[in-house]
Amino acid sequence: MQDDTDLLLRRILTDVLGLAQGQADTFDAETGLFGHLPELDSMAVAGLLTEIEDRLDIVIEDDEIDGEMLETFGGLLEFTKSKRAEA
Template sequence: MDQVEDTVRAVLRDVLSLDAGRVAGFDADTELFGALPELDSMAVAGVLTELEDRLGIVIDDDEVDGEMLETFGALTRFAAGKALV
């Protein structure tokens, strides 16, 4: 799970061009979609594509919803659920 969390942090940092210190401070309750101006609908596609590449997972369009992008914890749990199957 720690590896998945580190990967999610790295993807958010790289795709959204966020400061590493800022991303390091994200916890499970840190709000993402709607709270980070950098995470718009176009950036969501980039984040999901990069997660697929780095974690070797496939994310179907019907799995993407507001809840899985609501917080850092929700996105990490989603990615871990896909990666650890």
């Protein structure tokens, strides 16, 4: 069963990146994001992180952002879950 962070993150990716409806529903932990989704380029990263902060009521510090966190859906989900747990 998906938790609310998982569902919200899929919605945010769909909204911010303009993904096809349902595309994010097929993502699993190993689904590549940055460098794999053409929609997620360096310009889109800032918008994506801002939207995650706004919708999930968290703060992402600049020094927490790295390629590993954005590499896969699972990596981004785990990062997001840990930030929500801290909040």
